[in-house]
Amino acid sequence: MIRFTRVRKEYPRTGVALNDVSFQVNKGEFVFLTGPSGACKSTILKMIFADELPTSGEVKVANVSSATLKHRDVARLRRKLGIVFQDFRLLEDRTVEANVSFALEVTGAPRSVIGSRVARVLTQVGLSSKARALPTELSGGEQQRVAIARALVNDPVVILADEPTGNLDERATRGVFELLRDINATGTAVMMATHNLELVKRSDCRTLEINRGQLVFDSHEPMTGQGER
Amino acid sequence: MRLAWREAVMAFRRAPMLNALSITTIAFSLFAFGLFGLVALNMSQALTRLEDRVEIRAFLGDGTASEAAATALGDITAFPEVASAALVTPQQALDRARKELGEFNDVFDAGLLPSSIDIQLKPGFRDPEHVRAVAARIKTYDFIEDVRFGEEWVEKLHQIRNIATLAGTALGLTFAIVAVIIIGSTIRMAILARAREIAIMRLVGATDSFIRAPFLIEGSLKGTLGGVLALLLTWATNEIIGRVAFSAAFFDLRLSILGIFAGALIGLGGSAFSVGRHLRDV
């Protein structure tokens, strides 16, 4: 479902960031992306949601190839993805409910389905009682749950989370991680960038380790021939 | 589309100060343009009034047969450039001269003045070239002794008209460009104020046209409101000038509507430009 083939990324001012990286993530997997700060974790995720393009090589996501990607394809691609960041990126002047339904509205979803879908994901992340609250009235962990609900509301094939627990204390970190595991259990793939090694070690999820722009470790490469390539 | 309207209205309500400021800015830049337009309009009308006085006078030789004069009058009236032509007898000429010269009226004697055909040209044919051409054509009648049309005056008037048109176009263009830039930058401000929202919209898969729509609506609304405000300001200024100095002509309904429409269009264009640039940049 996500396939990197000999991907190289150069940035205009900082030069080569990623060099000759290939890997594949299948449907329904949970994958940690680890490595020190500056390793290129964010860059890899950005290439998956087409915020950056590879300098050479190919990034293929849900059958959309970076080689043939047009500007107008980006929106359609992103509707199949759910994206979560360290800093939540919520709209502070809208309620929790409005923040989540926003993601459906901008895709032109009919009004009739929005209400029930929003209620469903808010229940899923355990925030149905705070639907009318503003983001500033919530804890960090709760804000990140809102962001996850927003990522989830479009029924994505994969959730891309870039250091989702980076701003959270230990308890909230566990909570968000458990939530992502639960979501993964329902069949949604999750790709989570983190440098929280504690979290990685304690779970038995697949881990891709990046260092200095190279893939240095893949805990269990998925078997080829299983699922789509 | 309904959502786009809702977003545009919400944007208005969420930042009333910023929006009031940008509408005022738009209004004042259009006001400057409106004042310029008013000056241009009055200049043009004054020139047209002067040009109305452009006249060709063809003097008939002594003893011209009245039938010949009547035929010539018919021919001349039929010229495509000619609006009207009339035969002026020596007595009429004398009356006119007396009226124009007031107290010196007794120095004239009807016998001294020849009769003439006085010709008015249609608007658009009052420039030196056309006037000269018509005069030359009239001169071909052998009973016409002399043709006069104040050559120097016609020439000068035409020059003034040309300069006024050139200066007016240059100034008008400058004012319009300034208005577009100012409006574009106020809308750019509105966009930057919502950059975060736009970034999130793109993240969750909104298309560019979806993101653009509320801004285009917002821009045209602001342009329209700014246009109405500018028109009111221009009108008020015109009233005040009318009271303390001289009364000047104001835009008619068609021009007023055109002005507001131009405001809306500038608002739309400014926001299309600004949003386009923003979407390309990020």
Ligand SMILES: Nc1ncnc2c1ncn2[C@@H]1O[C@H](COP(=O)(O)OP(=O)(O)O)[C@@H](O)[C@H]1O
């Ligand atoms: N927009 C950018 N422009 C230039 N260089 C960048 C940009 N984004 C990231 N980089 C560079 O790419 C490298 C990897 O960055 P990043 O992917 O953010 O790492 P990580 O998320 O693992 O901390 C860094 O050296 C950084 O300087």
Ligand SMILES: [Mg+2]
């Ligand atoms: Mg990062």
